[in-house]
Amino acid sequence: MEEKYKIHAGYILFFLILVIIALLTVRWSEIPNLSGYLTFALTVSSLVLSVVAIFYTIYSNASFAGKLSDLNNASQSISAAAISLSQASNEIREKVEGIPAALRDVGSTVQQTHLLVKTFSEAGSGTPKRTAGPVEAKAVLADATAFLQTTSINGLLALYACSLSFQKKIPFDLAKFCGQLKYLTEDYAYGFLVGFWGRGMTFVHDKGIINALTFEGDLARTVKVELDRRLEREAANPETKAWLEGNIAAAESYFHGPIPPKAGEGD
Secondary structure (H helix, E strand, O other): OHHHHHHHHHHHHHHHHHHHHHHHHHOOOOOOOHHHHHHHHHHHHHHHHHHHHHHHHHHHHHHHHHHHHHHHHHHHHHHHHHHHHHHHHHHHHHHHHHHHHHHHHHHHHHHHHHHHHHHHHHHHHOOOOOOOOHHHHHHHHHHHHHHHOOOOHHHHHHHHHHHHHHHHOOOEEHHHHHHHOOOOOHHHHHHHHHHHOOOOEEEEEEOOEEEEEEEOHHHHHHHHHHHHHHHHHHHHOHHHHHHHHHHHHHHHHHOOOOOOOOOOOOO
16 A cells, blocks of 8 residues: 555656646746746755754754763663672672581580580589599590680680689689670670580689689680680771770789799790
């Protein structure tokens, strides 16, 4: 159908052109200077069309520049979204990589809880504890040393208090001691010490007073070394390092200063 319309339109246009030519030739041929008029009219039409073309070109260029600007903005938005997506992907990967460590911490906490429950059960049943032999004592001490490398800072501070208490022969009030340290609660410290009981140290607890009965020298040195190592590790975190230094100083101040090293202890 469209092709037929095009054909008919072509015929009509052709006949109109013939009619115009015939009129110009037959009726207006006698007009003087007709060719000059036509030339002038065509010239004026050309100028008008040229001006229109110039303005249309300017308008088209402005529209094209606007489109390019929109395209550039869209490209920048896509680039920013890609960067955000990449950062989110990196954060997810870091969190996923941290899951095994968190699981190990959970496993360690569960193990400590089991040990704590076992210790309370033995204490409640009144079962006498046998004295460990030298080989077993070394194994227990080695296990305790390995445990200290992954335990909490507050747990180390509680052990450090028992170490100072044993070496200076000064029983201490657990509640008052914890009150001098930041973020160390009496319940946590007592639970940690009970869980660590028998792994190189023993103590008695009577009406809130802790009296350290035994504390292996190697274990005491390991506790101090581990605290110093934690200080070095927190060098990049000034607030945490200052908190730990303040707690260590408060613990030593409670027992009237740190224990001076014995001759040959550093060898």
